[in-house]
Amino acid sequence: MLDIKLIREKTKEVEAALLKRMDKKDLDLKKILKLDEERRELLPKLEELQAERNKSSKTKPDAKTIEKMKKLGKEIKDLETKVLKVETDFTEALAALPNIPAEDVVAGDKENNKVIKSFKDQIEFDFEVKNHVDIATDLNIIDYPRAAKMSGAGFWVYVGDGALLEWALLNYFVDFHRSHPEYKFMIPPFLLSEKSAYISGHLPKFREDLFWTEEGKLCLNATSEMMLGNYHREEILAEEDLPLKYFAFSTCFRREAGAYRTEERGMVRGHQFNKIEMFHFTKPDDSWSAFDELLSYAEQLVEGLDLHYNTVQLAARDCSAAMAKTVDLEVWIPSMGGYKEVSSVSNALDYQARRGDVRFKDTDGKNKFVHTLNASGLATSRILPAILEQNQQSDGTVLVPKVLQKYMGKKVIGK
RNA sequence: GGAGAGGUGGCAGAGUGGUUGAAUGCGGCACCCUGCUAAGGUGUUACUCCGUUUAUUCGGGGUCGAGGGUUCGAAUCCCUCCCUCUCCGCCA
Numbered sequence: 001m002l003d004i005k006l007i008r009e010k011t012k013e014v015e016a017a018l019l020k021r022m023d024k025k026d027l028d029l030k031k032i033l034k035l036d037e038e039r040r041e042l043l044p045k046l047e048e049l050q051a052e053r054n055k056s057s058k059t060k061p062d063a064k065t066i067e068k069m070k071k072l073g074k075e076i077k078d079l080e081t082k083v084l085k086v087e088t089d090f091t092e093a094l095a096a097l098p099n100i101p102a103e104d105v106v107a108g109d110k111e112n113n114k115v116i117k118s119f120k121d122q123i124e125f126d127f128e129v130k131n132h133v134d135i136a137t138d139l140n141i142i143d144y145p146r147a148a149k150m151s152g153a154g155f156w157v158y159v160g161d162g163a164l165l166e167w168a169l170l171n172y173f174v175d176f177h178r179s180h181p182e183y184k185f186m187i188p189p190f191l192l193s194e195k196s197a198y199i200s201g202h203l204p205k206f207r208e209d210l211f212w213t214e215e216g217k218l219c220l221n222a223t224s225e226m227m228l229g230n231y232h233r234e235e236i237l238a239e240e241d242l243p244l245k246y247f248a249f250s251t252c253f254r255r256e257a258g259a260y261r262t263e264e265r266g267m268v269r270g271h272q273f274n275k276i277e278m279f280h281f282t283k284p285d286d287s288w289s290a291f292d293e294l295l296s297y298a299e300q301l302v303e304g305l306d307l308h309y310n311t312v313q314l315a316a317r318d319c320s321a322a323m324a325k326t327v328d329l330e331v332w333i334p335s336m337g338g339y340k341e342v343s344s345v346s347n348a349l350d351y352q353a354r355r356g357d358v359r360f361k362d363t364d365g366k367n368k369f370v371h372t373l374n375a376s377g378l379a380t381s382r383i384l385p386a387i388l389e390q391n392q393q394s395d396g397t398v399l400v401p402k403v404l405q406k407y408m409g410k411k412v413i414g415k
Numbered sequence: 416g417g418a419g420a421g422g423u424g425g426c427a428g429a430g431u432g433g434u435u436g437a438a439u440g441c442g443g444c445a446c447c448c449u450g451c452u453a454a455g456g457u458g459u460u461a462c463u464c465c466g467u468u469u470a471u472u473c474g475g476g477g478u479c480g481a482g483g484g485u486u487c488g489a490a491u492c493c494c495u496c497c498c499u500c501u502c503c504g505c506c507a
Binding site: 039040043044046047048050051053054056057058059060061063065066067068069070072073193236367 | 433434461462463464465466474475476477486487488497
């Protein structure tokens with residue numbers, strides 16, 4: 001949610017910035033400003049009537065006044081209905097606007113994404129590479145057919161060393177974050193209410209991509225960002241408590257309806273995967289340095305595994321709507337001849353905080369919105385294929401990344 | 416799943432239809448007093464919206480879990496929902 005005052009005062013600048021991520025035909029600030037004006041025209045009228053009523057309600061009025069107030073009551077109700085309608089339309093239109101892209105975020109879509117850093121190079125294999133599905137199946141560490149039997153397509157079972165590898169990754173991530181004691185470890189519920197999903201910004205847009213329970217209208221979380229963003233909802237945080245830094249484990253559930261493509265077979269896109277997510281609540285002045293920290297931590301995690309990846313700064317349209325800036329880490333998947341996102345580092349500025357009403361009391365005694373940031377740290381489901389494929393050997397075995405060996409108790413899978 | 420109780424300011428806790436945004440206590444803050452530690456006194460202490468002001472300010476509206484209703488008037492009465500607690504049942 002953007003600040004209407006900003007739109008009022010800097011209409012031109014806001015419009016120019018938003019056009020980096022929107023088509024001109026979809027952007028109608030005039031309409032929003034008109035609703036805002038309408039609202040501010042009606043409100044004083046309503047309030048004047050209410051003030052009049054309040055005056056007579058302090059003590060018991062005489063019969064004549066009661067008659068008068070009856071009439072007034074009706075007027076108030078009519079006007080209230082009008083105001084409510086305008087307010088609803090206004091809020092809806094305002095909430096539909098995406099965040100203002102940060103200055104260094106370029107306009108346009110994916111094609112304008114830019115690799116800003118590379119770690120290691122693509123590996124030259126002197127044998128024919130296998131894709132991770134074949135590797136895992138041959139090693140009998142991931143069972144796709146039986147998962148499909150039990151749950152349908154888009155699921156898998158980690159078996160034996162596969163389960164160990166998954167567990168090792170999670171341990172590696174958790175231990176990494178624990179080495180930064182200011183980060184608090186959390187395991188949130190995996191189901192959340194419709195309201196929470198709305199506030200996290202995943203509704204209304206992603207309704208079809210979420211799993212829903214029939215009763216109680218809960219959805220399965222698609223990323224723990226949904227939970228973390230709601231954690232301090234409607235709170236006024238103490239300034240000295242900021243920044244608040246969290247990392248959370250959750251299993252994530254996504255319908256991925258219609259998203260399946262051959263090259264995204266196996267684990268690259270499934271209905272269920274495990275992820276650790278970092279999340280910050282910061283003072284406005286600190287959010288960009290927090291962004292750098294999150295990015296650096298995410299990069300360190302991938303680099304620790306010794307995997308080739310790129311850091312990619314996303315163009316405006318490729319960032320999700322709530323974010324002012326997003327940088328992705330994309331790990332190389334040899335069989336795809338391409339790269340897949342393993343972490344997304346984003347700064348929402350005050351956009352999410354406005355929605356969720358998360359504030360802090362500043363030194364001047366005023367309540368201000370915090371800034372929120374999030375970054376995966378990391379999702380296992382794309383790291384695991386990258387490990388299998390990048391570390392595969394000609395004999396079908398897979399080398400275990402050094403940092404995982406102590407958790408796995410072995411150096412090679414398949415021997 | 417059944418039965419009951421309850422949700423009021425940072426916290427505790429009054430208030431059951433009319434100057435109650437809310438007594439009182441604790442905590443916080445400011446000032447004063449007191450020669451240490453401590454204690455005391457006075458004042459102040461929710462959020463939000465609209466208008467006003469360069470700003471401090473000031474005027475007004477709304478908010479007592481959420482939404483709706485009754486009424487001239489609702490924290491207070493009614494309905495729906497959410498949450499918490501207690502007891503019973505069921506149970507991986």
